[in-house]
Amino acid sequence: VLERAVQNPDTIAQQTYARLGYAGHPYATPTDGTPATVGSFTLDDILDAHRAAFTSDRVHVGAAGDITPEELGAIVDRIVGALPESDRPLPEYHTFDAGPGVTVVPFPGPQSVIQFGLPGIPADDDDFMEAYLLNEIFGGSGFTSRLMSEIRQARGLTYGVYTTLASSQFGDSYVGRMSTGNENAAAAIELVRDQFRWLADGGITQEDLERIQTYLTGAYALRFDGNESIARVLASMQFQGYPLNYVNIRNDLVRAVTLEDIQRVAQRLAQPDQLHFVVVGQPAGLEEDAPAPAE
Incomplete structure (x- = not known):
């Protein structure tokens, strides 16, 4: 395997x-x-x-x-009761720090896989809920996201593109992924940078925000569709340090986010000149400006 x-x-x-x-x-x-x-x-x-x-x-x-x-x-x-207490320190927190650039890993085939990202937002940050809604609008909500609309539907450069807040316990990044024909890799990368500029420049509208708030608050109840799902949510809440009443206040937190909040966090999170792109394939017309790390 x-x-x-x-x-x-x-991989x-x-x-x-x-x-x-x-x-x-x-x-x-x-x-x-x-x-x-x-x-x-x-x-x-x-x-x-x-x-x-x-x-x-x-x-x-x-x-x-x-x-x-x-x-x-x-x-x-x-x-x-049968388990020992821990005797190993946990890792230090580490935000994503690859820096801006493009790393090309040669790989035979007609397509390039492109993973891109930049520093994200910790899960316990005061702006995390705002960042979560922002991402759902920008790259996290499937066919209705801005990236899917601009890169797949308008230009046909990829079958799918997404972004997510990879905010783990000991590190974070704002990461995305897509695949495209080798001949389109350079154009797709520049288009991603353009969309991050759109985001930083206040592209999200009140209509966008209200649409995603309606979706997220309506879909939340679907997470509690059985005992297994409920138990998983309760364990996850503890792991992430959420209060015991989080399930009761979560939709209120979503509704409380304003467009001004979104624009403020967009300026913090969307830094197009800080994006790092890893391209696995044989991209045409794309110059690498960062060496691939040693195996």
């Missing part, structure tokens, strides 16, 4: 992006490992990693269903 993964252009783009943006940090390495690292593991390595990862003080529990707090507590105590 890992041997196949390192021959996949999507190559993702891993190159991570190595460039998080050099020296655990996020720079693949979570599944590589053929070389996994092949070198010993039994002691596996047991040591298990002891470091499964600890009693880093467990989050979400539960839903026909169970009382007392019954749940007994189950959790029995499971967690």
Whole structure:
């Protein structure tokens, strides 16, 4: 599986992006490992990693269903009580810092996979909800997003393009992905930069904001369509440090975002001259201005 993964252009783009943006940090390495690292593991390595990862003080529990707090507590105590406490420090926070540029990784085929990004916003930032709505309008809401409209529908340069706030516990970036014909790669990259300029210059309108607020508040209830989904949401809330009443106030937080908030955060987040593009393919007419990182 890992041997196949390192021959996949999507995987190559993702891993190159991570190595460039998080050099020296655990996020720079693949979570599944590589053929070389996994092949070198010993039994002691596996047991040591298990002891470091499964600890009693880093467990989050979400539960839903026909169970009382007392019954749940007994189950959790029995499971967690057997685990050791952590004895390893967690990583330092690391924002994406590849810097502006283009990295080309040669790969045979008719298309180029393009992953692009720049520093993002931490999940606990006061502007995160505004950034979340901004991204849904710009690149996160499928066929209704600005990027899909301009790059796929208006120009036919890609089948799909998206952006997301990759705001993890120990690092963040604002990242996007698309594929296009090798002959279109340079034009597609410039168009992405143009759209980030549109975003920074206040392109989002009140109509855009109200549309996404209506969608997000209406769709939120669909996350709670069964006990498994509810338990997953409750555990995720704890992991992200959300208050216990978050499910009750989340839609109010979405509705409270104003167009002025969106424009302010757009100027902070949308920095077209800071974008770094990783291009895996044989792009025509595209000059690399940053070397690909060593394997």
